[in-house]
Amino acid sequence: MDGLLEQLRAGLPAESLITDSDVTASYAHDMASFCEAGTPAVVVLPRTVEQVQHVMRTATALRVPVVPQGARTGLSGAANASDGCIVLSLVKMDRILEISPVDRIAVVEPGVVNAVLSRAVNEHGLYYPPDPSSWEMCTIGGNIGTASGGLCCVKYGVTAEYVLGLEVVLADGRLLTTGRRTAKGVAGYDLTRLFVGSEGSLGIVVKAVLALKPRPPQQLVLAAEFPSAASACDAICRIMERGHTPSLLELMDRTTVRAVNKMAGMGLPDTTEALLLAAFDTPDPSADLAAVAELCTAAGATDVVPAEDAAESEMLLQARRMSLTALETVKSATMIDDVCVPRSKLGAMLEGTAAVAEKYDLTIGVCVHAGDGNTHPVVCFDHTDADESRRARESFDEIMALGLELGGTITGEHGVGLLKKEWLARELGEVSVELHRGIKQAFDPLGLLNPGKVF
């Protein structure tokens, strides 16, 4: 331990090391529930690539595990410390190095906050789509580690689709460059994509080349109230089947609508069993919304309210944005699941989730990135009630099993981390897990990078 600190200090300025256990404790975990967190030996906050290399060389020399961290807004425990580890926080490497409107790329350090980048590129007429809910806090490095999604994905896809190239410090401290800054490129295996979503288990991302889109027009939002989740899902299928490309397509179930209503006095009728929000950022969003409104009505919507301008659109989106916060007030604790199914199975998924809630006598609110079939069932429970906590955990698992049965995945965008580690093999199968181990062995033969996470 003393040897560790001494060696770290040899290549890091004093202010980049935190050893005060009161402070290091605050770096012990991310925002996931039900995930164990250990006590780090030290937290390091490097500011340069060389400093990261020094940390990894030291860790390799002394065989100390390293847990890389962004802003710790993750929801799977992937950033949780293990006992005696070095927590390697990248938040101080937060420079935007380049923004090129002609090449439509940005080059950034991993600690850049998503919202900071979004605003910076916006000033150049550009758009960095990935927008996880935590976008005002989370970092690009964390987004890359967890391959995070957001509301934009139905039209613009996930983080993975915006990472063109990386600089990565490997477990032994060597620097690897992957990918490119060109629009296309197929030289060798796609190592870039291998790092995206690898939850810090293969290397430390220290620089990223990101693809940007032209800034789209302001989106216009429509809200549609449905008398049942099934009719809302029917509308979703019709919208996608007809070839529409909404920039947002979100569903809130009855429980969520009521929680939001109670919290913010939105004035939604209690008869609303499902609320669908659709948005378009096309040249003529009103025309697209009118077409979608018709499909909603045909599917049984009781009320369809298109926003007339940006301000009204923003008001409608508020309801979606406050969903999780509102559901958190239902009980003392929540567990957020993240099961993605083919969108044609969304109706079955919601029906099944309601059955799970009933079976376990629990309140489960569901927010859905409906265009992607990505459901976030939020299990609400009293964490001081041991039996209810057990039921919450069991229902959480049963929802994942349901997702797999429907041809879905245990995680659409939150990742595996510690929370779903035991479920990964069930989704992937043994052959895949064996290949995962082979890749891990090639990148991190000593198993020092974020050990015990993912698989």
Place this chain on the structure above:
Amino acid sequence: MDGLLEQLRAGLPAESLITDSDVTASYAHDMASFCEAGTPAVVVLPRTVEQVQHVMRTATALRVPVVPQGARTGLSGAANASDGCIVLSLVKMDRILEISPVDRIAVVEPGVVNAVLSRAVNEHGLYYPPDPSSWEMCTIGGNIGTASGGLCCVKYGVTAEYVLGLEVVLADGRLLTTGRRTAKGVAGYDLTRLFVGSEGSLGIVVKAVLALKPRPPQQLVLAAEFPSAASACDAICRIMERGHTPSLLELMDRTTVRAVNKMAGMGLPDTTEALLLAAFDTPDPSADLAAVAELCTAAGATDVVPAEDAAESEMLLQARRMSLTALETVKSATMIDDVCVPRSKLGAMLEGTAAVAEKYDLTIGVCVHAGDGNTHPVVCFDHTDADESRRARESFDEIMALGLELGGTITGEHGVGLLKKEWLARELGEVSVELHRGIKQAFDPLGLLNPGKVF
């Protein structure tokens, strides 16, 4: 050898094996120039996953190398046979298994021809964008192996972006499932993407889940003539900088324009030094073309001709489509390069390529996927002239060096194969190549899959 055929026959119907050396010779190579091809021991054409597994189990048991093949339209020699190998052609596994308009996916076997899939999904109002020039012949399996691109990429991206999940037979015959059929998913490492562009070196793709887009409106094309390549590149930068999203943006240099003119009597003036084609498949393509026309004029275009309808658009595209064929008539042989640079460097790349042509006293025509910065310099030479052939090969290499100098890649979409194998390490660096070897080792420890290709 007898043992090999006997064991293969035990699990394959007679018509799936070709041993006649006159016929197997026709499977020896793809469409690349300057790449060696060996003599296969046997060609197998399995029709089922189980048959592919049998082939791989046999190959593993007898330590016989396997070269997987699609339609052999590749341009890097990646599908070339090695002496004594099993050529594993997937062209008979050509069923489209599913097309879902709600989930916007297609599930296909690897031997499905790109154009067949494109037409099939079109009937459902859907669109499979990747459109390599060989789309009427090439297979989806080959497209996945080479991560192929096409004209659509500037708006719709490359093959990699459309592969959601795979079934893969591994070197030892085991079956691996990767990815998903959902819109999103982040469970584990992105093995799907690792296979895309791996040129058959990691496993045999036997099934693919592909993402589809809604069918866009018919595109409208504009042609702009420029007095210099530099002014055309200036126009390209202006178009991209202003946030336009053309569905096609192609550049033909003077040599290409003249060859096409000569071949087809297009009536383009001899003063045209560069021809730019831009297209939009937006709701109001005429408006977008008008805006682009203005930018072209501002950049110095001498003539700008927007098509008025689909027929005129098709005529303009003909010129681009016949470019390679026209350049093939210049001399007895051609070598097609595939260097992609940041689009802001396109002017420098074209200038440098012209200098290379002059230095080596060669005719080099350049067609460019301009929106992507992906140049295809076509070196025209007399293959019976040893000195000119040598100069052709040297100029080819110098063009790659130039691309790397400009921050580009040695291959934008054609792949590495045999043709650029020696150049890969120069682009990737030693650390990356070492990791490539580690991954290869994890997937194919005996080194039986397409040995000697890529790296």
